[in-house]
Amino acid sequence: MDDELEPLIAVIESWQPHREAMRQRAVAWLRTPGFRTAFYDDAHPPLALKVQIELDHGKAKAAEMWSEVLGVQSPELWQQYQQLATSGVVVFAHFVIANPEFTKQPKRSVPCLIVVSEDQSSAGVACAGLLAAAAGELYVTGEGAEERPQLHALVRDDEFRLFRRRPLPTAEIQDFPAFFLDVQMRRAWTPPLDRIPFVPLLIMPGGGAVVHIPWSIATGTPPLPGTMEKGVFAFHGEIDRQADAMIARQADGSGSWARKIPAALVLFGVIGGLYMKYFDPSLRDGQRSTPSKSHVTQDPVKWAQPVSVEKSVSVGPAAEYEPLIGEGLMGAGFLFHSKPGIYLAATSRHQFEDRNKAPQTLSDIGDLTVTLDPKEVMRFPESQIQMITAVSHKTTCLEFQVSDVINEGDELWLILEKGRWITGRLATRGRQSLSAGPRMLRMTVKTTEKVGSASGSPVVHAKTGRVIGVMQGADKADSPTVLEFETLYLNLSQE
Helix, strand or coil, X not given: CXXXXXXXXXXXXXXXXXXXXXXXXXXXXXXXXXXXXXXXXHHCXXXXXHHHHHHXXXXXXXXXXXXXXXXXXXXXXXXXXXXXXXXXXXXXXXXXXXXXXXXXXXXXXXXXXXXXXXXXXXXXXXXXXXXXXXXXXXHHHCCCCCXXXXXXXXXXXXXXXCCCEEECCHHHCCCXXXXXXXXXXXXXXXXXXXXXXXXXXXXXXXXXXXXECCHHHHHCCCCCCCCXXXXXXXXXXXXXXXXXXXXXXXXXXXXXXXXXXXXXXXXXHHHCCHHHXXXXXXXXXXCCCCCCHHHCCCCCECCCCCHHHHHHEEECCHHHCCCEEEHHHCCEEEXXXXXXXXXXXXXXXXXXXXXXXXXXXXXXXXXXXXXXXXXXXXXXXXXXXXXXXXXXXXXXXXXXXXXXXEECCCEEEEEEECCEEEEEEECCCCEEEHHHCCCEEEEEECCXXXXXXXXXXXXXXXXXXCEXXXXXXXXXXXXXXEEEEXXXXXXXXXX
């Protein structure tokens, strides 16, 4: 036996009995929320991030900045990882080359090239370690390329392709069965390589998903501080998952939603205006003042609505109301009824790219389309009201009375979707009359809900069941404690 291999084989042999325990711990980890937030949300960008880049920089710039080389989050990709829980096997592998960020950002998952021996005996794993070192040297220096041209070509093809497997030319490596594997690895999760001559992976036999098993998971020991924190894409990843959940909850049981509306479009609808309020420093610091009324239309407005709308829209219970998606698939909005024959729509102005341009339609994730008059608009500092001119089919709306009064401590609901809302209490002091004009108010909440999709959603008074305001922002998107909304105001001509 080669003297160079003997000590490696001895160490690897001592870990062979632990393979099954490693697999079981890895499978248990795959099924925890921590796998999603610590690994999945760090390794794979979500589509919501692309949309955010488009909103911030425009589509042209986003096209330059966005890359799908790491694999974009999707239900299909997630399912590949979950298949590892039932069919994955543990292999001992070796680094060939790694992205420079591997050492610069040890707590991030970065692209790496790994070599895996088909022979997972201790001798086979040890030989793969020597092959990895030789391939790495071949990549860096090119020495030996003439003797191993195929291996050199493979290792020089260093463009990362998620889960790619490439069998190595056995004729150039003494008939040794092995393959290169493209996988995302994390330096902080690797074992001490000066003592452990391999890295454990959970892979699908024959092809498919691969995951780097953190050494703390493999050994059942506590992780190093900061190595299991939420990934850099966790915030936008959660927005993606809200969109997927919304589709699932409203699906008709036939699995047809994916064909009716691509998930990406629904996704765009729920994230519009996300950053514009949540990270307002004045809101975070509790110093946001009531907006000036100088922007508000106080004069009576005379609107004439088509009879067809009155026949198509009816008041329904707030608990059963479903907020709509804004034009351009940004943000939320809702319909409400004020006086006989008048049905209107409210939206939050900041959720649209141009806050001075009113939307022309609102829709649900099915086939409802509500057409709005983009010219007849009552604009407030943060919200706007428009006349409904057409409805594709019958739907419901919320009830509104401008004469309503609310008081500190009153129970309020933020309607997220049909049958789902956040309960809170009015935090603004004193007696608030809606007829006094629109103003920014706050409600305190205790919730674990995510409110990334709630900008433009209705705020309802729990006792009356009537809508009183339009959601604008929160102190934080995840488990907020304070929500901010602008009260509805309407001054319609009595003629």
